[in-house]
Amino acid sequence: MIREDVGDERFCILVDEVKDESNREQLAIILRFVNSCGILTECFFAIKSVSNITSLNLKNEISDILARHDLQLSKMRGQGYDGANNMRGTWNGLQALFLRDYPFAYYVHCFAHRLQLALISAAKDVSVIWEFFSHLDNVINIINSSSQCISELQNAQRKEIEHMLSIGERMYSATCNVLEYLKVHCSKASSRAEVRGAYRHFACFEFVFNLLLMHKIMRITDVLCQALQKKSLNILAVMRFVSTAKLILQELREEGWEVFLQEVKDFCSRHNIDILDLDSSYMIGRCRDETTVEHHYHFDVFNEAIDFVLMELSTRFNDKSVELFSLSVALDPRNSFESFNSDDICTLAKKFYPKDFSSQDICALEYELKYYVHEVIADQRFQVSTLVELCQELTNSGKSDTYIMITRLIRLVLTLPVSTATTERAFSAMKLLKTTLRNKMEDDFLADCMTLYIERELALTIDVNSVVDEFFVSKPRQVQV
Known part of the structure; x- marks a missing residue:
């Protein structure tokens, strides 16, 4: 079938x-x-x-x-x-x-794998984020390897704790309760010491700051991640989604610091976590740095993490370096065909699909495009937002039998995998x-x-x-x- x-x-x-x-x-x-x-x-x-x-x-x-x-x-x-x-x-x-x-x-x-690699690189190469995930991983491992006496508590919370980043604040108190319980009830002194160390990292301003920062970044990229898994998605729509995700991250970097910092302070206040003196000098080891604590968290953590994710997205989704994708944009019907370009469309067919377009076909395509501007682009029926919708509309309206070469090229671009x-x-x-x-x-x-x-x-x-x-x-x- x-x-x-x-x-x-x-x-x-x-x-x-x-x-x-x-x-x-x-x-x-x-x-x-x-x-x-x-x-x-x-x-x-x-x-x-x-x-x-x-x-x-x-x-x-x-x-x-x-x-x-x-x-x-x-x-x-x-x-x-x-x-x-x-x-x-x-x-x-x-x-x-x-x-x-x-x-x-x-x-x-x-493209979904590219996004995964971008986020993994950000987690590995930004030192403060790598440390955060190391501490988080340690907390999860401690709870998942807990003794029989707290198995009911572990079973009730395990899945939510493992997905704490995506769930958000709601599980923070529950996790603290589990760690506090383990500090007292672990049978081995070494285990109790390990739990105390994990809890010390978990219930501090730095961990909360990184937790909320990664939660915000992951929420933004998760929308992109879900979009990349849709069957009907095409290359042009993907590049728009990536551009939008980068724009939202850039807005967070440039305009979101004050709001984000207040969210961190409110979170710490609700959970009785000491808020650092942001105006004091930042300590590197035992030495005082010339910058303040707020400057460190703003530029060395907040900005650096977002910048690295932006850089990875730009590197791994670089459509400008791929001529095939760049030329395909000329077919995009979004915003009343604002990207339409006859020369690019002909170049796309001639250069990348010579097996599907003979010299006579290219000539026919050039003349079809002249009519296409007046009959399709100017027609309200074809004012759609995606290439998939345009292809369906051309077929349903019978225009695909008139604009044979253009329809053929649209189908070829849609066939490209995402x-x-x-x-x-x-x-x-x-x-x-x-x-x-x-x-x-x-x-x-x-x-x-x-x-x-x-x-x-x-x-x-x-x-x-x-x-x-x-x-x-x-x-x-x-x-x-």
Whole structure:
């Protein structure tokens, strides 16, 4: 059914691998394409057990699966993977091997993974933030390894404590209570000393300042993170989301210090935490610095943390260095097609999609664009905010039959991958099915069962056990448990 839906359209592959319950490598393949109705679609297509994850072996496995369903690799116009070396390697990675044979199957590093790497870099390379997460990790480890006498308290609070950053202030007092309890009831003196040290860091102005700062930064980037996992997202929308996130962070840096500092003071007051004398000289070890405590927290912590996140976002989402993305902006319908540029659109088709546009097609595109300005851009029906909506509107209105070249180019740009979140959803569904007991089934049977379940799980239509029961009835002899 998916193959029929793809039809003769160009497509993109999203690929990732993960180890299953039996420690075998499983390869998931997702197809991204624009169907005949002009709807951008990401469909789970296959999951395959692979003997090794070398780039050459993965290329062969993917090629075999696509060939089996008569999906021609020559029509592949995009590859979406994470940042693993075997995937993104410039010379021998999977993307490089495909590009040698199919030079228009452009590789895009998963945008959600880029965001993750940006936040990890900020946590590691800004010293005060690294120290904060070290202390936070220590607190969580202490509570999770607590003795039997407080197991009920631990079980009641564990999940909330582990997600304290996303939950916010509500769990701070509860965590303090757990640590205070452990200070008295730990059986070993060394454990009590460790808890006292953790509590000393946890209930101080510096920790609270960093906690609230990271909470604010993570709340801003979480909106971007959720957006990057949507199936219908396209490259142009992603770059707008990234730009907006950077703008909000910049506003926080330039205008949010006074409000943020007051929030920290209020938090400390509510939880009986001593507020530092912000006008006093800042101490570095045993030496006094020329700057004040407020200056240190404002410029060396608040500004530095935000600056580093901004720098990482600018580096990892640098669309200006990628000409393909820059030219694609000319198709963006946002704000009444304010970015429209006929020359850029023709250059995009000519330079990046020569296999899809002959010289005659380019000539036809140039003349279509002249009419496009007066018939589409000026028409209120097409005043939409995303390229996905524009593609659907062109199809529904029948204009796609008139503006054949423009529609073709829009479909190609939409096909470019954004993130591999759909593969992660497939793996989540796989883990629900492929338990230790079910791993004792024959491989072929389990593969069929697993594929059916993942398809239905992603569609949210059926329960795992009903799928397994269906196979027990239809193929009882294949089950070895």
